[in-house]
Amino acid sequence: METTEAIEQAALSSKNRGEMAHADAIGTVGSENCGDMLRLWIKFKDEKDGRRVIDKASFQSFGCQTAIAVASLATEMIRGKTASEALALSSQELAAPLGALPPMKIHCAQLVEEALQAALAPEKKAPSSKISQSPASTLVDQLQPAQGKIKIRINPRTS
Numbered sequence: 001m002e003t004t005e006a007i008e009q010a011a012l013s014s015k016n017r018g019e020m021a022h023a024d025a026i027g028t029v030g031s032e033n034c035g036d037m038l039r040l041w042i043k044f045k046d047e048k049d050g051r052r053v054i055d056k057a058s059f060q061s062f063g064c065q066t067a068i069a070v071a072s073l074a075t076e077m078i079r080g081k082t083a084s085e086a087l088a089l090s091s092q093e094l095a096a097p098l099g100a101l102p103p104m105k106i107h108c109a110q111l112v113e114e115a116l117q118a119a120l121a122p123e124k125k126a127p128s129s130k131i132s133q134s135p136a137s138t139l140v141d142q143l144q145p146a147q148g149k150i151k152i153r154i155n156p157r158t159s
């Protein structure tokens with residue numbers, strides 16, 4: 001399957017979309033390249049061996065198909081990993097199931113990597129992130145001042 005087709009299919013069948021109540025970590029980022037935005041919610045659980053691992057993750061994106069596809073893959077990929085294991089995943093690893101991304105789509109996967117960093121290591125704030133990490137407001141609320149400059153694609157489905 002070609003990368004473009006893989007991206008389209010992954011975006012159309014994306015999983016874990018929507019806000020998560022009582023998340024332990026939230027990361028919101030915006031791309032300076034294209035104005036797209038992405039927010040990740042992460043919930044942890046404690047394993048019997050004492051490890052604290054990611055139980056589940058969800059995302060909301062006002063972004064392109066590639067960002068949606070990679071975010072969906074990432075929310076599945078990080079499940080069962082510790083925060084440091086999840087942080088070790090590069091944008092290439094997160095997007096690997098889609099094939100090699102075209103150069104103009106590489107930043108879409110980087111946006112997802114940055115959202116992970118914003119959620120799990122906010123002290124190392126992603127360079128392109130200009131978005132407040134306040135969980136009090138929704139992603140839609142945060143878009144209000146920037147409307148007109150940003151593409152908006154609402155993904156209300158949670159699964």
Ligand code: FES
Pocket residue numbers: 031033034035036063064065066067105107108111
């Ligand atoms: Fe900007 Fe994909 S085009 S995140």
